[in-house]
Structures are given as C-alpha cells and as structure tokens.
Amino acid sequence: MGEFFRLNLPYLLGGISVGGQYALIAIGYTMVYGILRLINFAHGDIFTVAGFVMVYLSATMPLTVSLPLTVLITVVLGYLVERAAYRPLRDAPRMSIMISAIGVSYLLQNLMWYVTGGLAKQYPTIPFISGSVTIFSATTKMVTVITPFLTLALVVLLVRLIGGTKIGMAMRAVSKDFETARLMGIKIDRVISVTFVIGSFLAAVGSILYFTNYTAVTPTVGAMPGLKAFVAAVFGGIGSIPGAVIGAFIIGIAENIIKAVGLTTFSDAFTFALLIIVLVFRPTGLFGEAVNDKV
C-alpha cells in the first residue's frame, strides 16, 4: 500500500494542481454564461495575454510591482473586450455575440503572434511558489500545493460576494431574468462589467499559477486549458460556480489517472468524449438544476 501510494502520489498532486488552474478559468466561463448566456471564447486568450504581460513586465520591474500590474492590465483588458465587442451587440441575436467572441479570440491570438514573433517565452521565476517542496516522497513545485487552496479560498470569497452583497444580488437578478432586472432599475451594463472584471481577475491569477508550473508561454498555449475549462464548466453545469470548480478538479485528476495507467495518447480524447457524453445524457451537468447557485 505504501509503495502504491509513493508511486502514484505525483499523478494525484499533478491532477489536483491542474484541476485548480482549470477551475479558475472555468469560473470565468460559467459566470459570463450565467449572466449573458454567452460562451466567451476569448477567455482562454485573456489568460494567455496575462502570461505574456507578466513576461514583459517582469523583465523591467520587480515582482512586487509586476504581479499586481499584470492582474490589473488583465482586468482592464477583460473590461475593454466586453465594452468594445459585446456591449454594442447587447440587443442583437445571441449568435452575433458568439461570433463576435470567436472574432475577439482570434484577434487576440494573432496580436500575440505579431507582438512576440511567435516564439515561446520563458515565464519568470516567482520566489517561494516556484520553489521545490517534498511531500512524503514526491518532489514538486510549491505552486502545485498552493493552487487548490488558493482556488478554494477565492471560490468561497466569490460565493459570499454573490450571496451577500448588493452587486451579487444584482448579478443573481440579472441571470434570472435579464429584461425584468433591467425594468426594475438594475444597471445591467455595470453588472455585466463587474462580471467580466471578476472573470478576468481569476484568469490572471490562474495564469500566474499555471505558467509558474509550465513555464513556456506561446500565443496558443491558452487554447487547450481554455477548452478544457469550458468542458469543466459544462460538466459541472454551466452557470453554476461550485459545479465549475468540482468539474475542473474531476477533469484534472481524471486526465492524470489516464496518463498513469499508460493511455497517455487518449488523455485529451477523454476530456472531449466526456463533453459529448454529458451533453447527450445530462445536458444540465452535475449541478445545472440547482438554480439558486446560478450567477
């Protein structure tokens, strides 16, 4: 038993860590979906931009400045994307906004190609969380251990924000009924902006954790984690925050278990097969019916 544990602990640790990073991205998807009924395809690219911003800022500034500045710039970017590409289409058919989102995603990707010249950039080392730590017999980066705890702490904060503040109440109202909320005097544009700000903030934190672990930043690196986070959001029941988090952890751990048993080639296929199965047999996901959690 001890031997089994020693051999498989690294897989489990890796799975939990990856799951935590997926979770932070998945929340962004699920919140925007809950309010706008929009799948924000550009979310994965905002995550990548945060990585590049950090690479460039840290080259000239100390970490104490570059870290908060990265988060700030990412949040502003998320806000601007909403302002420029989604708000003008507020009353357009939903499909138009979806197409606009795909457009933003490609625009960001190609801008990154242009700015970076397409080469992988090495993410800066952040002291403490980049350090190595030994748990039982497995050696891993500190960030692997921190990620799940930080993720859970942020989620608890978020749930309290939505459940216990005025803006949270407004969010819940908007997600229940867009039109009525507007009639009742809720400033929809403001609520939606706040949603994007929160989503981008979490993407920025997720990006810092992710790239500390996997240090190469390329323009398309956000595509895969973005897609998997989206699957996690659907799996957990799109619109539900706890659902997205649990879905993300399940996918992260399951992927690593599949790799552990030797089916490495199929680990991605598994994630997307899961998406199809969930959509066919349980379109509302694990927690989709629990409407009271909807943002």
Place this chain on the structure above:
Amino acid sequence: MKKFLAALMILTLVLPLVSLGEPATAGTIVIGIYEPASGDNGAGGKQETLGIRYAHSLQPTVELSDGVYEIKLVEVDNQSSTDKAPSAAQQLVSEGASIVLGSYGSSVSIAAADIFDAAGLVAIGVSCTNPQVTLGNPLYYRICFLDPFQGTVLASYAKDAFGVKKAYTLAQLGNDYDVGLVNYFTKAAEAAGLEVLGETFPEGTSDFTAYLTKAQNEGAEVIFSPTSTTYAAQIITQAAANGLSIPILAGDTWDSSVILNAAKGTDIKVNVTTFFDEGDTSEKAVAFVKGFKEWVNSSPEYLAANGGNDIIAAVTALGFDAYMTALEALKAADSGDREDIAEVMPSVTYEGVTGAIAFDENGDALRDQAFIKASDNAAENWTFVKVQGIESN
C-alpha cells in the same frame, strides 16, 4: 492638385529606375529560404536562417561565365506547421527562386517536397533528418545526417556512456521527426539488448509531470525525448521541479540555447547529438566561429533571433554550409535556371565548416559521425563529449 499628385506618382515610379543607374551586376538570382520563424520550431528556424544570412553577408554575389550575379534572399515563414507549409513553399516558387534552402523540421520539408518537385525546383534540406524528406523526392537534397544514423548513434551512446538497461522514450504524437527518431532509437537500442518503454503526448501539452513520473516509476535509467524546443523547455524544468535524476538524451533539435536556458542551475544532465561543435579546431570552423560571433553581436536583431546570446547552434553552421553549397551548385550549373541546377546537383561537393559535403543517390549527404555534447548547467554552455559513430565501443 490632381496634376501634382499624378506627377508625384510618376516620379515615385521612375525614380527607383534612375537611382539604380547602370547595373553593376549581370542580374539577380533568388535563393529561397524556407524556414519556420514562428511556432514550435521557430527558435531553431531563426538560428538556421541566421547562418544563411551570415553566409550571404560574406558572399552576396556569385560569378558565372556571363557576369557577376547578385544573390537575393527571399524568406518565407512555414510556421512549423504542415498545413501552413504548402502555401509558404508555393510563395517561393512564384517568387522565382532558383534554389531553396530548408527547412528546420522534417515534417514541413516533407509537406513542401511535392510543390518544389512540381516546379522543378531543387531544395537543399539543412537540418531535416527524417529519411522521408529525400526518399522519392529526386529534387530534395540534404546536407545533414539522417535519423536512422542518429538514432543508432544515440542508442550506442546510451549504452556506452551510461551503461543503462532500460530507456524511456517520449515523442510528440504525429510529429514525423520525433516519432521517426524514437523509432530508430528503439530499434537500435533493442538490438543492443536494452529495454525500451515508449510514450507519446498530444500537440499543445504543457503538463509533463505524469510522463516523467512514469519514467521514474518504471525504473528507466535514461530518457530519450527528441521533441521540439518548446516542449523540451517544459520537460527540463518539470524534471528539475520533480527532482528527477535520470539523464535526458535528445537529437539535434535540442542543440539550442533554449535548452541551456531551461537547464540552467538545475541538476538535469542533458546530452545531445549534433552536427557541429563550437570548439572544433579545423581552420574553417575557427574562422566561422569568430566571424559569426562578430556578425551576430553587431546587431540586436540578430542577437535576439539567436536567443539573446552568441552561442552558435549547430543548425547555424549547417545553414552557412547550405548557402555555400547552393553557390557551388549555381557555379556548376553556370546559370540560375532551375533545370540546369537540377542536372548538376548530384555531383556538387563542398568542403564546409561541418565537414565534407557530397550526395549519395538519394540526395542525402554522406556522413558517418556525429558530435555528442553535454549541457554545463552552471556555465550555461555546451561541453564537447566525443565524436560518436554507429559502432558501440
């Protein structure tokens, strides 16, 4: 106003003609550079292109019997991607290239071979080591060694240097270079009595901890992972973070400052086979090393393309030799005509900085030895280990 504008436009059209004055050369010959400048292999492609550009800066003209021709380099970016590659290759054909150099990365070379072939255009592969590049493509030549050779050399070295019994191989799924080289390594290693466990990862993977854990749990004593440098950096940093102590072997792709950068300050031992060693003492190599370092330090743009330092990658030396070989071909054909070049190509030879270059009936360079280098993680440099042939000793 309109008249003034019209006059201005005519002037802009005519001026370039005037400023040329009498032509100093008999004409221009276009050499196409078919290399990735972005994507997974972008870093290596840029270093290879630097070698070609440096060679061009030394010899920007070629003397044929009817006068001196200016050489114009046309660069296209195949983006390391087999679906973008054909259009990049087509662009070189329509730009009127007389001969093409490249590419770094065998997959994109294979993807472009048919297009060059249809246009009757000779291509000289610089560092594409997969046999499929020249096999069945009569107009594709190459100046580097091949993967069956490289894989065998690496297997012999794994056995000789580390005395290992079990090896773990890691390749990117669907990448001709990775999968091919791993295949030849596995064959040679198994023939030499080693046990080999192989795994593949899908494109876009960034989490390699599961693979590395597997290698460790299965008791592998050496990891062979000839992946592109983007993945290589991830593999090295994660191996270091997970406290892995198994040496990593790789092919020519890993002879890059990206690898040194990733391995810096870690305990990971990296060994690579390659085409050229900076410490080579032959006269040509010494002159090349000195000249190239001066040239690359002369411009921040070159320095950035070389990865921010002046360490010479083997592919840069090969790029240099490829350009010089192309000049030899032009001289032998005594024209920039594609058909003439195709005719003389099989008999072209050149004494390059990476050794003598001559082609066999497939269009492959005749080479029988490879350099083995190890990473020095403190000095962030390569140290030369030995010259290894196929024979295990």
